[in-house]
Amino acid sequence: MRASRAAAFAALMLAAGTVLPAAPTAAAATSQVGPASTWFSISNYRILDTREGKNAPVGAVGPDSVTRLDITKILHGITPNAVVMNVTAVDATANSFITAFPGGRPMPTVSNLNATPNHKVTTNRVTVQVGADGVVNLYNHVGNVHLVADLQGYYTDRYSGSEGNAFVVGEPTRLLDTRTTVGGHPGKLVGGPAGVINLDVSPAQVPTDNLVVQATVTEPTESAHLSMYPAGQSPWSTSDLNFDPGQTVTNVSYAYTTGDHRLALYTNSGQAHVVVDFLGSFQRRTADSGTAGLFIPTDPARVLDTREGLGAPAAKAGPGSTTRVKVTGLNGVPETVAAVVLNLTGTNADEDGHVTAYRAGAARPSTSSLNYTGNEDTGAMTVVPVSTDGYIELYNPHGSVDLVADVQGYYSS
The missing domain is CATH 2.60.120 (Jelly Rolls)
Structure with a gap:
């Protein structure tokens, strides 16, 4: 709420x-x-x-x-x-x-x-x-x-008599890809109010209007921004993503939908393909709610740096590789958590590419958590479910890139 x-x-x-x-x-x-x-x-x-x-x-x-x-x-x-x-x-x-x-x-x-x-x-x-x-x-x-x-x-903590909201981990799911028919809106998002996409997020099967999604813009024709907000409202004057022509950019957003679970997507200029991946949701707590889904912030801590051999061998993640990373038991994070909030960065990449972060041992989802750019440092915050033994996996489908991951907190299981 x-x-x-x-x-x-x-x-x-x-x-x-x-x-x-x-x-x-x-x-x-x-x-x-x-x-x-x-x-x-x-x-x-x-x-x-x-x-x-x-x-x-x-x-x-x-x-x-x-x-x-x-x-x-x-x-x-x-x-x-x-x-x-x-x-x-x-x-x-x-x-x-x-x-x-x-x-x-x-x-x-x-x-x-x-x-x-x-x-x-x-x-x-x-x-x-x-x-x-x-x-x-x-x-x-x-x-x-x-x-x-x-x-x-x-x-x-509690605020003005409200118990607040707890995070419910979702299975990473692609809700929209305008390059395809996924989500029912094929074709680029067009700039201006007339081009707004009203995305039905009900396939995520979440009985709430407060979602956590990973949004990606690719193949934009102009420098512009993307805003996401409840369908039916006027476009918000803040942005979730900023991008240049031809750039692919990813960012996580805590997005609101309408009561009928529709999310508006707006860009102010040009045209761009948009991808939206569902990560989880926040649901209202009551006085008798348990402790699952509470957020515990920590001092930011680096758990992976393939440039230095921290958390994985000192070598770039190559094409088709999966990097297994321990994210619990460090810096105050207990051994068992539901998910971690981390900043994932790609550096020293030899070409543009993307990384999918997911629970270790789970089936790899068809989503992306980071879209990196060759010869640039590119970061994106994401929320990743954690295996019972404290690991996540990072899949890099093509190209070679050094990966860095910094944990900023976790959700209780």
Whole structure:
């Protein structure tokens, strides 16, 4: 459900970007694990824009800089345990990376967004624990870049008498592929209100209007953005994806549908193919609900880096390869969890490609979790179910690429 303060939040327009730390620059001596939390969603709400001086000085942030976001102040006294934001890098002057981490904590060796001058705008979803001081930090490694952040929701304890929402792991399922007839809308999404696709998500068989989906845009004809929102509403002024002509981009979204389970997809310009994969849903809790599906934020932790042999042999993932990764028993994550929230990055790729992340030992789904670009660092947040022995698998169908995975929290089983 949406937080009761949602109506008070205004939503504006969005954009994004990152590069990748290869060795620790700072390490937390002790992992900090947050309390078990429930989900409260809000209409996308802009909380940072350095182009306009919103909650930061006007002007691009510089190299080796930290931008503080006072979440408690932004939410008028609410201090959540973690927040979910769409973070955007605009007009980067150098290949760089952005790291989100809790206020008052050492900066971890992880990245959330890879910015490059090759793209005016780069976007990625970020889940990050909020510091005890109510602050979230955004670190920029090198060069100058504008930062934009849109809040999509937060995790906290009971709020205003509500028990919040718990995550229900879904079987990864393709709901839409406009390159085919999957989803019933063959042909590219056309820019403008007249081109809106109203996607029926009922095949996911979820009795809720709050879904978690992975959206991909491919073969766009112009620089534009994709927005997803409940069918029947006017297009939202925030974006889920930003892309350039010919680019393939993936991002996860916590999307709302209408009561009849329809999700609107809108692009503001040009034409593009769109793919939507179902990952799970949030369902309302009651006072007697159990503990399954609660989110526990952790200090961000790297669990895989094939460049260095962390979590897997020191070798690129080749075409047709599957990389098995242990994601539990580390950094405060227990041995048994339902799913992990992680940032998956492809780097040193010799060609464009994609990666499918799924529960180890399960049948490999026909979905994608990351679409990477040759000779660029490309990251995407995703939610991955975990096997009972604590593993996920990453399938790379073609090309060779180094893979990096950073865990940001987990859902209880």
